[in-house]
Amino acid sequence: MTGPxxxxxxxxxxxAKKLTELRRLVVSEGIEDVTVIGLDEVPAFPETPETGATFEDNALVKAVDGCAATGFACLADDSGLEVDALRGMPGVLSARWSGRHGDDEANLRLLLGQMSDVPEERRGAAFVSACAxxxxxxxxxxxxxxxxGRIVREPLGHNGFGYDPIFVPSDDAMSGGSVAGRTAAQLAPAEKDAISHRSRALEQLLPVLRDLGAGA
Known part of the structure:
Protein backbone atom coordinates (compact mmCIF):
# COMPACT_ATOMS: atom_id res chain seq x y z
CA MET A 1 0.00 0.00 0.00
CA THR A 2 1.10 3.56 -0.67
CA GLY A 3 1.93 5.47 2.49
CA PRO A 4 0.08 8.68 3.37
CA ALA A 16 8.75 -8.52 -13.72
CA LYS A 17 12.50 -8.41 -14.42
CA LYS A 18 12.34 -4.98 -16.04
CA LEU A 19 10.18 -3.68 -13.18
CA THR A 20 12.63 -5.01 -10.60
CA GLU A 21 15.50 -3.32 -12.43
CA LEU A 22 13.68 0.01 -12.58
CA ARG A 23 12.79 -0.21 -8.88
CA ARG A 24 16.45 -0.90 -8.02
CA LEU A 25 17.54 2.13 -9.99
CA VAL A 26 15.06 4.42 -8.23
CA VAL A 27 16.18 3.14 -4.81
CA SER A 28 19.89 3.32 -5.66
CA GLU A 29 19.55 6.99 -6.58
CA GLY A 30 18.16 7.80 -3.16
CA ILE A 31 14.79 9.02 -4.43
CA GLU A 32 12.62 9.29 -1.35
CA ASP A 33 8.85 9.43 -0.83
CA VAL A 34 8.12 7.73 -4.16
CA THR A 35 6.35 4.37 -4.21
CA VAL A 36 6.88 2.41 -7.44
CA ILE A 37 4.10 0.15 -8.73
CA GLY A 38 3.57 -1.79 -11.96
CA LEU A 39 0.62 -2.31 -14.29
CA ASP A 40 -0.46 -5.47 -12.48
CA GLU A 41 -1.08 -3.36 -9.37
CA VAL A 42 -3.68 -1.04 -10.94
CA PRO A 43 -7.06 -1.78 -12.58
CA ALA A 44 -6.77 -2.77 -16.24
CA PHE A 45 -7.24 -0.01 -18.79
CA PRO A 46 -7.12 0.19 -22.61
CA GLU A 47 -3.51 0.31 -23.83
CA THR A 48 -2.53 1.74 -27.20
CA PRO A 49 -0.62 -0.83 -29.33
CA GLU A 50 3.12 -0.22 -29.53
CA THR A 51 3.27 0.59 -33.23
CA GLY A 52 5.57 3.63 -33.08
CA ALA A 53 8.52 3.94 -35.45
CA THR A 54 10.90 4.81 -32.60
CA PHE A 55 11.53 3.80 -28.99
CA GLU A 56 10.61 7.35 -27.99
CA ASP A 57 7.21 7.13 -29.72
CA ASN A 58 6.31 3.89 -27.94
CA ALA A 59 7.53 5.02 -24.52
CA LEU A 60 5.55 8.25 -24.65
CA VAL A 61 2.32 6.52 -25.71
CA LYS A 62 2.61 4.09 -22.80
CA ALA A 63 3.32 6.85 -20.29
CA VAL A 64 0.44 9.03 -21.51
CA ASP A 65 -2.00 6.09 -21.33
CA GLY A 66 -0.89 5.12 -17.82
CA CYS A 67 -1.09 8.62 -16.41
CA ALA A 68 -4.48 9.34 -18.00
CA ALA A 69 -6.01 6.08 -16.78
CA THR A 70 -4.74 6.16 -13.19
CA GLY A 71 -4.00 9.77 -12.31
CA PHE A 72 -0.49 8.73 -11.22
CA ALA A 73 2.76 9.98 -12.65
CA CYS A 74 3.75 7.31 -15.15
CA LEU A 75 7.19 6.18 -16.25
CA ALA A 76 7.43 4.07 -19.40
CA ASP A 77 10.46 2.50 -20.98
CA ASP A 78 10.73 1.16 -24.50
CA SER A 79 14.02 -0.52 -25.17
CA GLY A 80 15.75 -2.92 -27.48
CA LEU A 81 18.86 -3.93 -29.33
CA GLU A 82 20.23 -2.21 -32.43
CA VAL A 83 22.74 -4.38 -34.31
CA ASP A 84 25.11 -2.63 -36.71
CA ALA A 85 25.33 -5.54 -39.18
CA LEU A 86 21.51 -5.69 -39.32
CA ARG A 87 21.24 -1.96 -40.05
CA GLY A 88 19.87 -1.16 -36.62
CA MET A 89 17.44 -4.07 -36.36
CA PRO A 90 15.75 -5.59 -34.47
CA GLY A 91 15.27 -2.13 -32.90
CA VAL A 92 11.68 -1.47 -31.86
CA LEU A 93 10.87 -5.06 -32.91
CA SER A 94 13.31 -6.53 -30.37
CA ALA A 95 10.69 -8.09 -28.08
CA ARG A 96 8.90 -9.81 -30.99
CA TRP A 97 11.77 -10.40 -33.42
CA SER A 98 10.91 -14.10 -33.75
CA GLY A 99 7.23 -13.32 -34.33
CA ARG A 100 5.99 -14.02 -30.81
CA HIS A 101 6.13 -11.19 -28.26
CA GLY A 102 8.32 -11.76 -25.22
CA ASP A 103 9.86 -15.09 -26.28
CA ASP A 104 13.41 -14.24 -25.21
CA GLU A 105 14.90 -17.59 -26.18
CA ALA A 106 13.42 -17.60 -29.68
CA ASN A 107 14.39 -13.97 -30.28
CA LEU A 108 17.94 -14.61 -29.15
CA ARG A 109 18.38 -17.74 -31.25
CA LEU A 110 16.99 -16.07 -34.37
CA LEU A 111 19.37 -13.15 -34.02
CA LEU A 112 22.35 -15.43 -33.46
CA GLY A 113 21.42 -17.34 -36.62
CA GLN A 114 21.24 -14.12 -38.59
CA MET A 115 24.68 -13.15 -37.26
CA SER A 116 26.35 -16.53 -37.77
CA ASP A 117 28.52 -15.43 -40.71
CA VAL A 118 29.28 -11.92 -39.43
CA PRO A 119 32.99 -11.51 -38.53
CA GLU A 120 34.10 -10.24 -35.15
CA GLU A 121 34.97 -6.75 -36.38
CA ARG A 122 31.41 -6.20 -37.60
CA ARG A 123 29.49 -7.49 -34.56
CA GLY A 124 28.98 -4.08 -32.93
CA ALA A 125 25.62 -3.29 -31.33
CA ALA A 126 23.93 -1.03 -28.83
CA PHE A 127 21.18 -1.46 -26.29
CA VAL A 128 18.85 1.55 -26.45
CA SER A 129 16.33 2.73 -23.86
CA ALA A 130 13.86 5.56 -24.28
CA CYS A 131 12.19 6.58 -21.02
CA ALA A 132 9.12 8.80 -20.92
CA GLY A 149 29.02 -3.31 -27.07
CA ARG A 150 29.22 -6.34 -29.34
CA ILE A 151 27.33 -9.56 -30.02
CA VAL A 152 28.99 -12.84 -29.01
CA ARG A 153 28.31 -16.19 -30.68
CA GLU A 154 26.76 -18.13 -27.78
CA PRO A 155 24.67 -17.09 -24.75
CA LEU A 156 26.58 -16.67 -21.50
CA GLY A 157 25.20 -15.93 -18.02
CA HIS A 158 21.87 -16.22 -16.26
CA ASN A 159 21.19 -12.70 -14.98
CA GLY A 160 19.18 -10.03 -16.74
CA PHE A 161 16.73 -10.79 -19.54
CA GLY A 162 16.16 -10.42 -23.26
CA TYR A 163 19.39 -10.24 -25.27
CA ASP A 164 21.62 -9.78 -22.21
CA PRO A 165 23.28 -13.22 -22.59
CA ILE A 166 24.76 -12.36 -26.02
CA PHE A 167 25.74 -8.71 -25.44
CA VAL A 168 29.21 -7.83 -24.16
CA PRO A 169 29.51 -4.15 -23.18
CA SER A 170 32.47 -2.12 -24.36
CA ASP A 171 35.34 -2.32 -21.87
CA ASP A 172 35.35 1.45 -21.39
CA ALA A 173 31.67 1.52 -20.43
CA MET A 174 32.27 1.24 -16.69
CA SER A 175 33.96 4.20 -15.04
CA GLY A 176 36.67 3.10 -12.64
CA GLY A 177 36.50 -0.57 -13.62
CA SER A 178 36.12 -3.07 -16.41
CA VAL A 179 33.41 -5.45 -17.47
CA ALA A 180 36.25 -7.82 -18.44
CA GLY A 181 34.55 -9.29 -21.50
CA ARG A 182 31.49 -10.49 -19.61
CA THR A 183 28.01 -10.43 -21.14
CA ALA A 184 25.32 -8.28 -19.58
CA ALA A 185 23.82 -11.52 -18.21
CA GLN A 186 27.08 -12.28 -16.37
CA LEU A 187 27.15 -8.93 -14.58
CA ALA A 188 25.86 -8.57 -11.04
CA PRO A 189 22.70 -6.43 -10.83
CA ALA A 190 24.60 -3.51 -9.30
CA GLU A 191 27.22 -3.67 -12.06
CA LYS A 192 24.57 -3.61 -14.77
CA ASP A 193 22.63 -0.82 -13.08
CA ALA A 194 25.74 1.36 -13.03
CA ILE A 195 26.28 1.32 -16.80
CA SER A 196 23.17 0.10 -18.62
CA HIS A 197 21.18 1.94 -21.28
CA ARG A 198 18.23 2.14 -18.89
CA SER A 199 20.27 3.72 -16.10
CA ARG A 200 21.74 6.23 -18.55
CA ALA A 201 18.24 7.25 -19.62
CA LEU A 202 16.86 7.39 -16.07
CA GLU A 203 19.80 9.50 -14.90
CA GLN A 204 18.45 12.28 -17.10
CA LEU A 205 15.06 12.05 -15.36
CA LEU A 206 16.40 12.17 -11.80
CA PRO A 207 15.61 15.86 -11.23
CA VAL A 208 11.96 15.28 -12.19
CA LEU A 209 11.70 12.11 -10.07
CA ARG A 210 13.18 13.90 -7.07
CA ASP A 211 10.69 16.73 -7.55
CA LEU A 212 7.89 14.15 -7.48
CA GLY A 213 9.08 12.92 -4.11
CA ALA A 214 9.57 16.41 -2.74
CA GLY A 215 6.03 17.32 -3.71
CA ALA A 216 4.50 14.34 -1.92
Whole structure:
Protein backbone atom coordinates (compact mmCIF):
# COMPACT_ATOMS: atom_id res chain seq x y z
CA MET A 1 0.00 0.00 0.00
CA THR A 2 1.10 3.56 -0.67
CA GLY A 3 1.93 5.47 2.49
CA PRO A 4 0.08 8.68 3.37
CA UNK A 5 3.03 10.90 2.37
CA UNK A 6 4.27 8.91 -0.62
CA UNK A 7 3.87 9.84 -4.27
CA UNK A 8 2.92 6.89 -6.46
CA UNK A 9 4.94 6.36 -9.62
CA UNK A 10 3.38 3.90 -12.05
CA UNK A 11 5.86 2.01 -14.21
CA UNK A 12 4.06 1.00 -17.40
CA UNK A 13 5.32 -2.59 -17.52
CA UNK A 14 4.28 -6.13 -16.65
CA UNK A 15 7.77 -7.46 -17.23
CA ALA A 16 8.75 -8.52 -13.72
CA LYS A 17 12.50 -8.41 -14.42
CA LYS A 18 12.34 -4.98 -16.04
CA LEU A 19 10.18 -3.68 -13.18
CA THR A 20 12.63 -5.01 -10.60
CA GLU A 21 15.50 -3.32 -12.43
CA LEU A 22 13.68 0.01 -12.58
CA ARG A 23 12.79 -0.21 -8.88
CA ARG A 24 16.45 -0.90 -8.02
CA LEU A 25 17.54 2.13 -9.99
CA VAL A 26 15.06 4.42 -8.23
CA VAL A 27 16.18 3.14 -4.81
CA SER A 28 19.89 3.32 -5.66
CA GLU A 29 19.55 6.99 -6.58
CA GLY A 30 18.16 7.80 -3.16
CA ILE A 31 14.79 9.02 -4.43
CA GLU A 32 12.62 9.29 -1.35
CA ASP A 33 8.85 9.43 -0.83
CA VAL A 34 8.12 7.73 -4.16
CA THR A 35 6.35 4.37 -4.21
CA VAL A 36 6.88 2.41 -7.44
CA ILE A 37 4.10 0.15 -8.73
CA GLY A 38 3.57 -1.79 -11.96
CA LEU A 39 0.62 -2.31 -14.29
CA ASP A 40 -0.46 -5.47 -12.48
CA GLU A 41 -1.08 -3.36 -9.37
CA VAL A 42 -3.68 -1.04 -10.94
CA PRO A 43 -7.06 -1.78 -12.58
CA ALA A 44 -6.77 -2.77 -16.24
CA PHE A 45 -7.24 -0.01 -18.79
CA PRO A 46 -7.12 0.19 -22.61
CA GLU A 47 -3.51 0.31 -23.83
CA THR A 48 -2.53 1.74 -27.20
CA PRO A 49 -0.62 -0.83 -29.33
CA GLU A 50 3.12 -0.22 -29.53
CA THR A 51 3.27 0.59 -33.23
CA GLY A 52 5.57 3.63 -33.08
CA ALA A 53 8.52 3.94 -35.45
CA THR A 54 10.90 4.81 -32.60
CA PHE A 55 11.53 3.80 -28.99
CA GLU A 56 10.61 7.35 -27.99
CA ASP A 57 7.21 7.13 -29.72
CA ASN A 58 6.31 3.89 -27.94
CA ALA A 59 7.53 5.02 -24.52
CA LEU A 60 5.55 8.25 -24.65
CA VAL A 61 2.32 6.52 -25.71
CA LYS A 62 2.61 4.09 -22.80
CA ALA A 63 3.32 6.85 -20.29
CA VAL A 64 0.44 9.03 -21.51
CA ASP A 65 -2.00 6.09 -21.33
CA GLY A 66 -0.89 5.12 -17.82
CA CYS A 67 -1.09 8.62 -16.41
CA ALA A 68 -4.48 9.34 -18.00
CA ALA A 69 -6.01 6.08 -16.78
CA THR A 70 -4.74 6.16 -13.19
CA GLY A 71 -4.00 9.77 -12.31
CA PHE A 72 -0.49 8.73 -11.22
CA ALA A 73 2.76 9.98 -12.65
CA CYS A 74 3.75 7.31 -15.15
CA LEU A 75 7.19 6.18 -16.25
CA ALA A 76 7.43 4.07 -19.40
CA ASP A 77 10.46 2.50 -20.98
CA ASP A 78 10.73 1.16 -24.50
CA SER A 79 14.02 -0.52 -25.17
CA GLY A 80 15.75 -2.92 -27.48
CA LEU A 81 18.86 -3.93 -29.33
CA GLU A 82 20.23 -2.21 -32.43
CA VAL A 83 22.74 -4.38 -34.31
CA ASP A 84 25.11 -2.63 -36.71
CA ALA A 85 25.33 -5.54 -39.18
CA LEU A 86 21.51 -5.69 -39.32
CA ARG A 87 21.24 -1.96 -40.05
CA GLY A 88 19.87 -1.16 -36.62
CA MET A 89 17.44 -4.07 -36.36
CA PRO A 90 15.75 -5.59 -34.47
CA GLY A 91 15.27 -2.13 -32.90
CA VAL A 92 11.68 -1.47 -31.86
CA LEU A 93 10.87 -5.06 -32.91
CA SER A 94 13.31 -6.53 -30.37
CA ALA A 95 10.69 -8.09 -28.08
CA ARG A 96 8.90 -9.81 -30.99
CA TRP A 97 11.77 -10.40 -33.42
CA SER A 98 10.91 -14.10 -33.75
CA GLY A 99 7.23 -13.32 -34.33
CA ARG A 100 5.99 -14.02 -30.81
CA HIS A 101 6.13 -11.19 -28.26
CA GLY A 102 8.32 -11.76 -25.22
CA ASP A 103 9.86 -15.09 -26.28
CA ASP A 104 13.41 -14.24 -25.21
CA GLU A 105 14.90 -17.59 -26.18
CA ALA A 106 13.42 -17.60 -29.68
CA ASN A 107 14.39 -13.97 -30.28
CA LEU A 108 17.94 -14.61 -29.15
CA ARG A 109 18.38 -17.74 -31.25
CA LEU A 110 16.99 -16.07 -34.37
CA LEU A 111 19.37 -13.15 -34.02
CA LEU A 112 22.35 -15.43 -33.46
CA GLY A 113 21.42 -17.34 -36.62
CA GLN A 114 21.24 -14.12 -38.59
CA MET A 115 24.68 -13.15 -37.26
CA SER A 116 26.35 -16.53 -37.77
CA ASP A 117 28.52 -15.43 -40.71
CA VAL A 118 29.28 -11.92 -39.43
CA PRO A 119 32.99 -11.51 -38.53
CA GLU A 120 34.10 -10.24 -35.15
CA GLU A 121 34.97 -6.75 -36.38
CA ARG A 122 31.41 -6.20 -37.60
CA ARG A 123 29.49 -7.49 -34.56
CA GLY A 124 28.98 -4.08 -32.93
CA ALA A 125 25.62 -3.29 -31.33
CA ALA A 126 23.93 -1.03 -28.83
CA PHE A 127 21.18 -1.46 -26.29
CA VAL A 128 18.85 1.55 -26.45
CA SER A 129 16.33 2.73 -23.86
CA ALA A 130 13.86 5.56 -24.28
CA CYS A 131 12.19 6.58 -21.02
CA ALA A 132 9.12 8.80 -20.92
CA UNK A 133 7.76 10.36 -17.74
CA UNK A 134 4.30 11.94 -17.81
CA UNK A 135 2.88 13.73 -14.75
CA UNK A 136 -0.73 14.53 -13.84
CA UNK A 137 0.08 18.24 -14.18
CA UNK A 138 0.73 17.72 -17.88
CA UNK A 139 4.49 17.47 -17.86
CA UNK A 140 6.09 15.24 -20.49
CA UNK A 141 9.76 14.27 -20.46
CA UNK A 142 11.35 11.87 -22.96
CA UNK A 143 15.02 10.85 -22.81
CA UNK A 144 17.30 8.28 -24.46
CA UNK A 145 20.20 6.17 -23.19
CA UNK A 146 22.57 3.98 -25.22
CA UNK A 147 24.96 1.20 -24.18
CA UNK A 148 27.53 0.16 -26.79
CA GLY A 149 29.02 -3.31 -27.07
CA ARG A 150 29.22 -6.34 -29.34
CA ILE A 151 27.33 -9.56 -30.02
CA VAL A 152 28.99 -12.84 -29.01
CA ARG A 153 28.31 -16.19 -30.68
CA GLU A 154 26.76 -18.13 -27.78
CA PRO A 155 24.67 -17.09 -24.75
CA LEU A 156 26.58 -16.67 -21.50
CA GLY A 157 25.20 -15.93 -18.02
CA HIS A 158 21.87 -16.22 -16.26
CA ASN A 159 21.19 -12.70 -14.98
CA GLY A 160 19.18 -10.03 -16.74
CA PHE A 161 16.73 -10.79 -19.54
CA GLY A 162 16.16 -10.42 -23.26
CA TYR A 163 19.39 -10.24 -25.27
CA ASP A 164 21.62 -9.78 -22.21
CA PRO A 165 23.28 -13.22 -22.59
CA ILE A 166 24.76 -12.36 -26.02
CA PHE A 167 25.74 -8.71 -25.44
CA VAL A 168 29.21 -7.83 -24.16
CA PRO A 169 29.51 -4.15 -23.18
CA SER A 170 32.47 -2.12 -24.36
CA ASP A 171 35.34 -2.32 -21.87
CA ASP A 172 35.35 1.45 -21.39
CA ALA A 173 31.67 1.52 -20.43
CA MET A 174 32.27 1.24 -16.69
CA SER A 175 33.96 4.20 -15.04
CA GLY A 176 36.67 3.10 -12.64
CA GLY A 177 36.50 -0.57 -13.62
CA SER A 178 36.12 -3.07 -16.41
CA VAL A 179 33.41 -5.45 -17.47
CA ALA A 180 36.25 -7.82 -18.44
CA GLY A 181 34.55 -9.29 -21.50
CA ARG A 182 31.49 -10.49 -19.61
CA THR A 183 28.01 -10.43 -21.14
CA ALA A 184 25.32 -8.28 -19.58
CA ALA A 185 23.82 -11.52 -18.21
CA GLN A 186 27.08 -12.28 -16.37
CA LEU A 187 27.15 -8.93 -14.58
CA ALA A 188 25.86 -8.57 -11.04
CA PRO A 189 22.70 -6.43 -10.83
CA ALA A 190 24.60 -3.51 -9.30
CA GLU A 191 27.22 -3.67 -12.06
CA LYS A 192 24.57 -3.61 -14.77
CA ASP A 193 22.63 -0.82 -13.08
CA ALA A 194 25.74 1.36 -13.03
CA ILE A 195 26.28 1.32 -16.80
CA SER A 196 23.17 0.10 -18.62
CA HIS A 197 21.18 1.94 -21.28
CA ARG A 198 18.23 2.14 -18.89
CA SER A 199 20.27 3.72 -16.10
CA ARG A 200 21.74 6.23 -18.55
CA ALA A 201 18.24 7.25 -19.62
CA LEU A 202 16.86 7.39 -16.07
CA GLU A 203 19.80 9.50 -14.90
CA GLN A 204 18.45 12.28 -17.10
CA LEU A 205 15.06 12.05 -15.36
CA LEU A 206 16.40 12.17 -11.80
CA PRO A 207 15.61 15.86 -11.23
CA VAL A 208 11.96 15.28 -12.19
CA LEU A 209 11.70 12.11 -10.07
CA ARG A 210 13.18 13.90 -7.07
CA ASP A 211 10.69 16.73 -7.55
CA LEU A 212 7.89 14.15 -7.48
CA GLY A 213 9.08 12.92 -4.11
CA ALA A 214 9.57 16.41 -2.74
CA GLY A 215 6.03 17.32 -3.71
CA ALA A 216 4.50 14.34 -1.92
Missing amino acids: TATTLLVASRN LVTPSGGQHVVRGEWR
